[in-house]
Amino acid sequence: MPKTIPLRLDYDIRRLRADIELLTSGPRPVLSAASGRRVVPLWRQTTVEVAAPGVPGKCGSGQETEWLRGLPYVAEALASIPAPLRGARLLAQASQTSLRPHRIAKCGPRWGLCRLRLPIITGPRAEVVFADGEPQHLTAGVLWFGSFWEPHITTNNEPYEQIHLVIDVLHTPELAQLFPPDARRQVWEPLGLFLRPVRPLPPDGAFPYGCRFRIPESFTNREALGEILHDPFPDSADARIHLGPDGPLLTIGPGIEHALDHLGDGEFRLRGWSDERTLQIVRADRVQPHVLLRVRNGPHEHALRVEVGEWPR
Structure with missing residues (x-):
């Protein structure tokens, strides 16, 4: 598979540049790469985020920043991608530079x-170079996939x-259709590993x-890269799965909470992440309860x- 691939989505480059001009103009531009990159x-x-010792923090939600609220066409472009968003940012790179x-x-x-x-702003002498490939120019106004791992x-x-x-997104069949x-x-x-739909919990x-x-x-x-599941595993922590006010939670240690999405049959993934890792609670007849x-x-x-060490009564 090529290292970079244009997807079947393209955008009005004039409207994109009109949006970011709000960030690049003025005496103190927000988006300036004077130091190499921005x-x-x-x-x-x-x-x-844990506000204080013993105060739970939560992981798994996302939000737009104040900058995106002022860029209507960029927001429209992000909304047009048929996949859940994990992150988006504008990256400026200075002239005559090469990032390590x-x-x-x-x-x-x-x-x-x-x-x-x-x-959005680029030219034929701006390129991506992979270790084992030729320099590749990504044309403006086209959505590109790359083997950036x-x-x-x-x-x-x-x-x-x-x-x-x-842009970082979760992988879906709809996105794959754009290749x-x-x-x-x-x-x-x-x-490829597609994002499975969330399934409802028992209705009662x-x-x-x-x-x-x-x-x-x-x-x-x-x-984390490489093998992360070792038996026995040297570093471990107490964990608890329970139902919070906004849905199921995985609590680790004294107060770090990870929101969970239920995939069916007692299997959960970390909210905001892919199906790359999941945990499944198994309770069946004549089977020792386990995760x-x-x-x-x-x-x-x-x-x-x-x-399982303990089932709540």
């Missing part, structure tokens, strides 16, 4: 995620700043999945069984 966040996931080699952890379809770029650099040899809209036919099979199941208000168990601390580190922790990479799945 980022303006437009939409971001809420990070875990880097990679973005787990930003490809095999992890249920996609990193996209929408160039692989090492790459971005260069800008134009006499002006380059500005891209950088050219010859690349689509590489991002379709089983090679009962919550049969509450339990306590030990969980590897690495399980909620969403960007299955799963980590997926395309068609490959690794599961770890963890015994």
Whole structure:
């Protein structure tokens, strides 16, 4: 599969540039790459915040920033992408610069995620260079997918700043349909991991999945690379699944809470993340109650069984 792929979505470049002119003009421009690069966040996931010791924080929600509220066409472009948003920002890169080699952890379809770029101000001498490939120019006004989990650099040899809209989304069948036919099979199941729909909890208000168990601390580190499920696992923490006022929660330690989405049959994923990792509470006749922790990479799945320490009465 090519390292960069144009998707079947393009935009009015004049309207995009009119939007960002609000950020690049004036005596103190917000979006200026005078120091080499500059980022303006437009939409971001809420990070875990603990106001004080013992006060729960929550992870798993997201919101637009004040900057996006002033950019109507950029907001329209983001809303047109048929996939849940995980993050978006404007990235300015100064003229005659080359950003050092880097990679973005787990930003490809095999992890249920996609990193996209929408160039707004660019030129033929602004390129993305992968370690094993030729320099590639991303034309303006077109939505691009890239293998940005692989090492790459971005260069800008134009006499002006380059500005891209950088977007992170969860992978869906609707998004995969925007890929050219010859690349689509590489991002379709089983090679790609689609986001499964959320399933309702039992309608009678009962919550049969509450339990306590030990969980590897690495399980909620969403960007952790390599094998994170070891048996026995050296670093673990007390965990509890319970029903909060806004839905199911995974509480780790004294107060860090992760919102959960129910996928059916007692299986949950961390809200805001993909199906790359889930946990399933198993309560069945003649089976010792346990939790299955799963980590997926395309068609490959690794599961770890963890015994339940306590069922609430």
